[in-house]
Amino acid sequence: MKRKRISRRQRSHILYGYLMIAPLTAGLGIFYFYPFFKVFYDSFHVVGAFNKRSWAGLSNYAAMFRDPVMWSTLWNTVRYVIVIVPATLALSILVAALLNTGIKGRSVFRVIYFIPAITMSTAISMIWRWIFNSDFGILNYVLSKFGIPTVQWLSDPRTAWITISIVAVWMNVGYEMIILLAGMQGISRTYYESASLDGAGKLQQFRLITLPLLTPTIFFVLITTLISTFQIFDVIYMMINSKSLAKEASQSIVLYFYRNAFEYSKKGYASAIAIFLFLIIMIITAFQMKMQNKWVNYDQ
Amino acid sequence: MNNKVKKKNTGHIIVYIVLLSGVLITLLPFLWMLLTSLKTQSESIRVPPVIFPAKPVFSNYLDVFRDVPFGRMYINTVISSIVTVAAQLLLCSMAAYAFAKLKFPGREVIFVTLLAVLMVPSSFFILPQYLIVQKLKLLNTIPALFLPNLFSAFGTFLLRQFFMSLPSDLEDAAALDGCNPFTTYWRIMLPLAKPGLVSLGILTLRFAWNDLMWPLIVNTSQEKMTLTAGLAYMQGQYHTNYPEMMAGAMMAILPLLILFAVFQKQFIEGIALTGIKG
Numbered sequence: 001m002k003r004k005r006i007s008r009r010q011r012s013h014i015l016y017g018y019l020m021i022a023p024l025t026a027g028l029g030i031f032y033f034y035p036f037f038k039v040f041y042d043s044f045h046v047v048g049a050f051n052k053r054s055w056a057g058l059s060n061y062a063a064m065f066r067d068p069v070m071w072s073t074l075w076n077t078v079r080y081v082i083v084i085v086p087a088t089l090a091l092s093i094l095v096a097a098l099l100n101t102g103i104k105g106r107s108v109f110r111v112i113y114f115i116p117a118i119t120m121s122t123a124i125s126m127i128w129r130w131i132f133n134s135d136f137g138i139l140n141y142v143l144s145k146f147g148i149p150t151v152q153w154l155s156d157p158r159t160a161w162i163t164i165s166i167v168a169v170w171m172n173v174g175y176e177m178i179i180l181l182a183g184m185q186g187i188s189r190t191y192y193e194s195a196s197l198d199g200a201g202k203l204q205q206f207r208l209i210t211l212p213l214l215t216p217t218i219f220f221v222l223i224t225t226l227i228s229t230f231q232i233f234d235v236i237y238m239m240i241n242s243k244s245l246a247k248e249a250s251q252s253i254v255l256y257f258y259r260n261a262f263e264y265s266k267k268g269y270a271s272a273i274a275i276f277l278f279l280i281i282m283i284i285t286a287f288q289m290k291m292q293n294k295w296v297n298y299d300q
Numbered sequence: 301m302n303n304k305v306k307k308k309n310t311g312h313i314i315v316y317i318v319l320l321s322g323v324l325i326t327l328l329p330f331l332w333m334l335l336t337s338l339k340t341q342s343e344s345i346r347v348p349p350v351i352f353p354a355k356p357v358f359s360n361y362l363d364v365f366r367d368v369p370f371g372r373m374y375i376n377t378v379i380s381s382i383v384t385v386a387a388q389l390l391l392c393s394m395a396a397y398a399f400a401k402l403k404f405p406g407r408e409v410i411f412v413t414l415l416a417v418l419m420v421p422s423s424f425f426i427l428p429q430y431l432i433v434q435k436l437k438l439l440n441t442i443p444a445l446f447l448p449n450l451f452s453a454f455g456t457f458l459l460r461q462f463f464m465s466l467p468s469d470l471e472d473a474a475a476l477d478g479c480n481p482f483t484t485y486w487r488i489m490l491p492l493a494k495p496g497l498v499s500l501g502i503l504t505l506r507f508a509w510n511d512l513m514w515p516l517i518v519n520t521s522q523e524k525m526t527l528t529a530g531l532a533y534m535q536g537q538y539h540t541n542y543p544e545m546m547a548g549a550m551m552a553i554l555p556l557l558i559l560f561a562v563f564q565k566q567f568i569e570g571i572a573l574t575g576i577k578g
Contacts, residue, residue, distance in 0.1 A: 016481035017404030024395040027451030035428030120510035123549035182572030
């Protein structure tokens, strides 16, 4: 009797288990797993009008390696990563550390700093585009008061990527700061108390206690900003129009993918670019996982 | 001693100065957005720039509704966001509960396989997803806006962590009372998972409201656009009329700002949670 009841419960676990995961699994299957393989398939084809496919072997990949725009796009993206990721990390650690000093009004500061993180990047890009406008923008006017000549923030190919990086960092800091601050608040007070008794100053405490114990959180923020910056799209799409002189100099991999797929209707070629981006992100993830053991301190 | 207090005070003053300049840099763009939206077009392009409009004009806010179907875009965004959040909460929590608490063959393998989606950049899937929606003849419809976003591997992962931290005694008791696994999940475990659901709901809402690329691709008719795509469209069409664009941008960001003002604690804790779980 008892054995039968247990097995009935087991059976209902199996039945309900499959039923309850079925909708999600089916949805992910149709909209994520099938597309995953489809991208590989398409990258070996030329996708013409009415989505007619003809076998193209490796020619999309060969074209990609010969395409100078692809290389400059890759370089642009790497450049964004090199600037945006460290700047985001440094500023968000700075703000989080200052908010963690026990000053008054911390929750008000936290709320204000977080506002850009819930504002749509489309709207943010529009206002920054207006601020950076070289003729009527407020920024050039303020700078002119200090004797700085007009800067072509967005139309000069040499400066457009820097302007975009500034906006991207401005958008990132609040979000990452919240995560870092939560990490800092997880560090036990007793460490600071004993360090303080030993005569360690605030800066020393930050360097010797906060930073080492925060490495898991810093590592998490590093990976997520790295991966999201490699996919930067919204800000560039909104701030640089397709007739701009700075179009090529500011274009990222995802934007070039988007243009090939939906503006130039080169879907096969776009698929090859998508796979290239996927491989880069896989390599970063693998590399990070390896480095993680070297400098992340997990025991608290 | 006095010296030490003094040193502490100057330290605090420096901290405040740095933090307040950060606040300025954070808020000034929004203030400029607001001020610009209240100017006439000729006022907005005057040199030297006019800081405060001579007389605030509110007509820009109405003009947005005249020049693009802004009301429709609003409704589309609200519908698409609500459906996305509701579907993710339901589908993810149901699957997450099964993965966390029910025993069935292949559970681990299926779960780990689904998580693989998290390793792939979201733009990777977008082209075939577009072709699927096209094949279903759903381009330029409201369902196109949310269809692929109803299913989330991330949400399942997040909620599974949550369910695993809940004790199993309650379920055993529920089973003895004749609850089947679904009713146990629905009546007993789901209410207990509320903090996790709130987190996921906030993260999903933030994504659904603000996402640009997907709505841009699937819906090209103005009537079916979301606010993000609508703003992008306006910038293409009316790129010289900044006051009107700023009015549109203000209205587009307002709902989430209000929600954030009301639920700041939940927003901030929801984000912080993902960092700790990661």
